[in-house]
Amino acid sequence: MTEDEIDESNQLLVVIVDVNPNQLMYARHPGSFSRVMNSLLTFMNSHLMLHASNRVALVAAHATGCSYLYPDPDQSKEILRQQDGQHEAFYQFETVVRRRLKTVINMDLHSTATESLVSGGLAMALTYINRVYASLGPAEKVNPRLLAISSTGDSAAQYINYMNSFFTAQKLNIPVDCCMLGQDSGLLQQGCDITGGVYLKVEENSEKLLEYLIWMFLPCVPVRKMLGAPPPIRVDYRAACFCHRQLVDIGFVCSVCLSIFCKFNPVCTTCHAVFQPPKIMAPIRKKKESKKVSA
Structure with missing residues (x-):
């Protein structure tokens, strides 16, 4: 593998996180949602630290729709100054995400649905990547990839939307990774296999979530071939x-x-x-x- 093939710069990581509070895992283990979000924010900050040109985006999938957590569509130009010695980029990222997350969760307070529109979050992530492509100059480039984090199982009602997102990502050469919490998802297994991404199931309420995220999903696609990843699982098609x-x-x-x-x-x-x-x-x-x- 040559040095040109291993390009860790200009990496765009778009994460789709399932924030529906009615999920079974969050009901069984109070406080697990905060641990998941803290691990996710630390993981995304680690991605930003790998290279100065790296970028991130975060999409929340909930019961009533999908929303951008970062960048904030309403206050994207606001500059926040850090107060506790933290790096300004990390402080602004965490502050915007937590503020937007509070607004999104309040939208679903009276909802009893246990499923989330993860397929809609994938579509919004692909739309965001398309906008990034359109804003690039002739000499600029970007290497995007998607990561879905959810504890909701299969949703056959979203089957067509899932397949449309997977085949679109395959056509655009965008790998789709998935980290399931507590249970498997056959549809997301298919998406990871179709696009060449990584699928991983983590134990419910695992305290090692951050370690799994950094080990499996932090390296870019060319670097993953050099790591000792677990063998691929059988995909349910x-x-x-x-x-x-x-x-x-x-x-x-x-x-x-x-x-x-x-x-x-x-x-x-x-x-x-x-x-x-x-x-x-x-x-x-x-x-x-x-x-x-x-x-």
Whole structure:
């Protein structure tokens, strides 16, 4: 591997964090949300310390929508002065994130939904990266990557949105990493495998979350090939049906729009194509063997 291939400068890290307070992990372990956010902020500050040209962005996925935590869309030009000797860039980053996070959580105080719009956060992250691309000069470059942190399992209702984000990231050559807290997500496993990212499941309420983040997700993609990462896990590539939003092993596929259904439907609900019901094959009777008569 040459020095040109290992370019640790101009790294753009966009993190999508699930901040829904109704998740099962946060209900079981009070105070775990604060530990997760503290580890995440320290991890993102570590990314900024690697190189002066590195940048970060943080998107919060909650029950009612998705919001930018950093950079602040309302007060992005405000300059905050540190008070306790902390580096000004880190102080401004943490202050803006904590202020925006308080506003976002207050939006979901009366919501009882346990799922979060993580797929929407991925779409917002890709939109932000596209804006960064558009603002670059002819000689400038940026190396973006995504990281999703969530403790919510699979959401078949967001299957199409997930797949659209994954294939868009693959087309733009943007790796999608995922760190699941307490449980697995088959959809995010597929996204990491499609885009060449890293998928990791961390134990629920783990106190070593920061160590996992720095070890697995802090190095850039070329450097990861030189590290002793754990072996890849088997990816569950089951699809979700368009009728009930449930993962299926065997189903019916529309030959026109490739929509998937768990049961036969004479009319495709997506493209309205009409199909004939499957014919029932008649059982094949075995031919009787003729007896040979000896002369």
